[in-house]
Amino acid sequence: MERLLAAGVKALHLDVMDGIFVPNISYGMPIVAAFRKLTDLPLDVHLMIEKPQDYIRQFHEAGADVMTIHAEAVDDVASILREIKSLGAGAGVAINPDTPLETIVDALPEADLALMMSVNAGFGGQKFNPVALDKIREVRRLAPDLLIEIDGGVNLDTIGRCTEAGADLLVVGSAIFGKPDYVTAVRELNSAAAAAS
Numbered sequence: 001m002e003r004l005l006a007a008g009v010k011a012l013h014l015d016v017m018d019g020i021f022v023p024n025i026s027y028g029m030p031i032v033a034a035f036r037k038l039t040d041l042p043l044d045v046h047l048m049i050e051k052p053q054d055y056i057r058q059f060h061e062a063g064a065d066v067m068t069i070h071a072e073a074v075d076d077v078a079s080i081l082r083e084i085k086s087l088g089a090g091a092g093v094a095i096n097p098d099t100p101l102e103t104i105v106d107a108l109p110e111a112d113l114a115l116m117m118s119v120n121a122g123f124g125g126q127k128f129n130p131v132a133l134d135k136i137r138e139v140r141r142l143a144p145d146l147l148i149e150i151d152g153g154v155n156l157d158t159i160g161r162c163t164e165a166g167a168d169l170l171v172v173g174s175a176i177f178g179k180p181d182y183v184t185a186v187r188e189l190n191s192a193a194a195a196a197s
Ligand SMILES: O=C(CO)[C@H](O)[C@H](O)COP(=O)(O)O
Pocket: 013, 015, 046, 048, 119, 120, 121, 122, 123, 124, 125, 126, 151, 152, 153, 154, 171, 172, 173, 174, 175
């Protein structure tokens, strides 16, 4: 965390995985609360879990500023987005690369953020899937003021295409954590993103 903060990242994206919605387990509310104690940066909590509606209050109490649910995990996206907003948090909806954008179009008016996954949710370190870029362009056309986030395989080679397509929030895992020097990694990523936007 100290090294990340020194590198000047603008928010923390926290990947919550339940071993059911995705075949991997990461962490839950106590770790989100621990991050909350260490920083005032926005905590952007990516809920890769089933029944997210049962946990949003606890994640918000733990310190989540934004909670993003997966459309594939729930029946009624719009109503859960409304519940998240009623807690005073930002509400995001995510879709995996194989999920058509049509799945969430009706819910977009309730969303503060749309997350276009450029890998299948579940693991860091996967290869960037450019299908997310076309979805970003379409979301931008449908909802010009919505925050658009991209997540998965974003690195120095792919980040320019993300900003060019219209992504506002660029989630980077391996391309920072896999580097010895976070300051240089973040500076180079920010430069590549800005050059293309
Ligand atoms: O939600 C995620 C995986 O499900 C991660 O946020 C994402 O994969 C970031 O890691 P990387 O930049 O290494 O792909």
